[in-house]
Amino acid sequence: MATPVRECSIANALAVVGERWSLLALREVFFGVRRFDAIARNTGASRDILAARLRSLVEAGLLRRERYEEHPPRHEYVLTEAGRSLHTVLLTLMDWGDRYVTEGAPPTAWRHSCGAELHPRTVCDSCGEPVRLGDSTLVHSSWREFT
Known part of the structure; x- marks a missing residue:
């Protein structure tokens, strides 16, 4: 039988932002870098890992994607209230x-x-x-x- 784990807000928060590439992506958005290519360049994250982390930050409500170009469709990342509070x-x-x-x-x-x-x-x-x-x-x- 597995030993129960303490439930706490620190663990819950780390489940959302407790990964290196997530925190570095947030850092870049705080610095005003909002586009995928620039975030990838400044963090050193591989494109597939960064895409997954940004997707999870959007799903968690810390970032939202906003379209800045129609053809081809391109998006940038903007902090939400929850993201800004970090x-x-x-x-x-x-x-x-x-x-x-x-x-x-x-x-x-x-x-x-x-x-x-x-x-x-x-x-x-x-x-x-x-x-x-x-x-x-x-x-x-x-x-x-x-x-």
């Missing part, structure tokens, strides 16, 4: 990679509308204090302990 997740992942994985200067930088270089942080919606490990307490979970 912006902070990708910025935070990039910041983590800059600090702990990438050697040398970060290859990409973002500037906030205030003019400062952007370093995203998660803060409490109520008090505005940064969220750090140990500062929060689990108050509800549908998880069951499996031993």
